[in-house]
Amino acid sequence: MSEKTFVAVAKLDEVPPGAKKLVTVGKVEIVLCNTLDRIFAVRNLCSHAYEKIDCGRMKNGWISCPVHGARFDLETGQPINPPAVMPIETFEVRVEGDEIAVAV
Numbered sequence: 781m782s783e784k785t786f787v788a789v790a791k792l793d794e795v796p797p798g799a800k801k802l803v804t805v806g807k808v809e810i811v812l813c814n815t816l817d818r819i820f821a822v823r824n825l826c827s828h829a830y831e832k833i834d835c836g837r838m839k840n841g842w843i844s845c846p847v848h849g850a851r852f853d854l855e856t857g858q859p860i861n862p863p864a865v866m867p868i869e870t871f872e873v874r875v876e877g878d879e880i881a882v883a884v
């Protein structure tokens with residue numbers, strides 16, 4: 781069984797409630813989202829036509845794709861409405877002190 785590696789990507793105060801922040805780990809773009817009193821991390825890649833989602837609306841635990849409007853659950857990555865039918869990739873998040881780390 782391989783251990784996940786948590787990589788520090790941002791300070792907690794860089795992602796206040798209701799905000800998002802785009803970070804990069806290696807070549808992977810990850811959108812950090814502060815909603816529902818916690819931090820979520822999802823890949824900056826829509827499962828529909830593979831557009832970036834970091835400019836989409838984000839609230840109440842979901843993010844919407846700015847291109848065709850699919851919304852995704854930030855916890856599971858599952859689509860909430862069409863046209864997307866596949867989930868987006870999600871990452872485990874750990875907040876240690878004032879640092880946000882994601883499992884990659």
Ligand code: FES
Pocket residue numbers: 826827828829830831845846847848849850863864
């Ligand atoms: S590319 Fe995101 S909904 Fe179409």
